[in-house]
Amino acid sequence: MTSITRNLPWFIRDLGISIVGKECYTSLIENLDIGDVKCIKYSISKGLGIGIVLGGSIMKVPQILLITRAQSARGLSLPAYILETLSYAITLLYAYRNEFPFSTYGENLFLTIQNILITLLIILYAPRAAAADKTANAVIASLAILVFFLACSLVPLPILAFLQLTTLPLSLFSKLPQISQNYRAQSTGQLSAFAVLSQVAGCTARLFTTATEVGDSLVAAGFALALVLNLVLGAQLWQYWGRDDLEAPAAEKEKLKEARAAVNTTAAAVPAYKPEPAAWQRAATPPPSSPSLGGRKWARKVD
Structure with missing residues (x-):
């Protein structure tokens, strides 16, 4: 052989x-x-890493499709996605500048790009903002993202290591707004189950690949915290599956109210239908008296 x-x-x-x-x-x-146990573990780690990178390239695509098809980002927290995007971007730049193998962090590149797109969609589909305000906010957000990437690419490595440490609270605070919003609404809105479950699987695998190939405790701690928080989101998806959002936007509630009022008005305007009585139900009406008959009144003969 x-x-x-x-x-x-x-x-x-x-x-x-x-x-x-x-x-x-x-x-x-x-x-x-x-x-050769060492090489077997290393090979498994490489295989998992490549699979995670490939999965990360499409992980948030179902979420993007849900938003664009519904023309709504209802149920998604803008602060949560901003903080999560920052966390992905810092981890990406930290791993790249430390020359880690691409298989250990490559999905962060795709997740950062997809998260930026979702963040812009949330801004553009804000329910109570004017069109001009939405466009201006999207442009400002895009410029802020560009400046952030340039700054992180130029800062010294010790500062970037400190920023990597901040991904722990960023991961925590990026999930808390979404978890809190789901709890208040008793619904997960347009949150994608595929994205959440993929993140749970990805974080679990990343703990193994980081321990095998990198051994960086900062990166491992970030993945461990992200795993716990994604498990909470997964539990909420299971608990609130199929429920309507109790905190629907005011505009949607107003439309529903107007529709109901229109139905009630139409119903009131249409007269109730009253069927004609049957022939046997009609009362006999005597004809008027006639002078030609001598003023004689008509009487019904009873047998």
């Missing part, structure tokens, strides 16, 4: 080495050494 594994095509060999490294490729693929 080893005679086959040691003579695989060059493109398969190069791909394997690029993923798990030459040492582990030689041990696990060429020599088929299934007792």
Whole structure:
């Protein structure tokens, strides 16, 4: 069997080495050494990392589709998404500048981009804001994001490490507004179940890959806290599944009120239908007296 594994095509060999490294490729693929626990753990970590990166590239797409199809971001907390986007962006820049393997942080690139888009959609679909205000707020938010990325790319690494430490409270406060809003409304609104469950799975896997490949306690602590908070959101999705939002926007309530009033007005304007009595139900009406009959009154003969 080893005679086959040691003579695989060059493109398969190069791909394997690029993923798990030459040492582990030689041990696990060429020599088929299934007792090499270190390389097995490393290979599992790499596989999970690649899967998380690929999953992260589409994780928030269902959430984006829910918002655009409903033309509403009801149930989504703007402060929560702003703080979560900051947390993703800081982790992305921290890992990139420390030259961590892309498989250990790559999903943060895609999640940051998707979160920025969701944040802008929440601003654009704000229920009680004028169109001009929505556009202005979206432009301001975009510029703020650009300035933030430029600043984090230029600050010294010790300051960036401090910012990475701040992702712990950022993760906490990014989920608390959403958790609180769900609790008040007794509903999760347009919150995507796929996104929440994917984040739970991703954070669990990231704890393993971080411990295996990076060993950075700051990054691991961030993923651990994010896992706990996403589990709370998952529990709320299960608890409030199928419930309507009790805190629907005032405009929606007003429309519903007007619709009901219109129905009641229409019902009042239409006269009630009264069926004609049947022939046997009609009372006999005597004809008027006639002078030609001598003023004699008509009387019904009773048998």
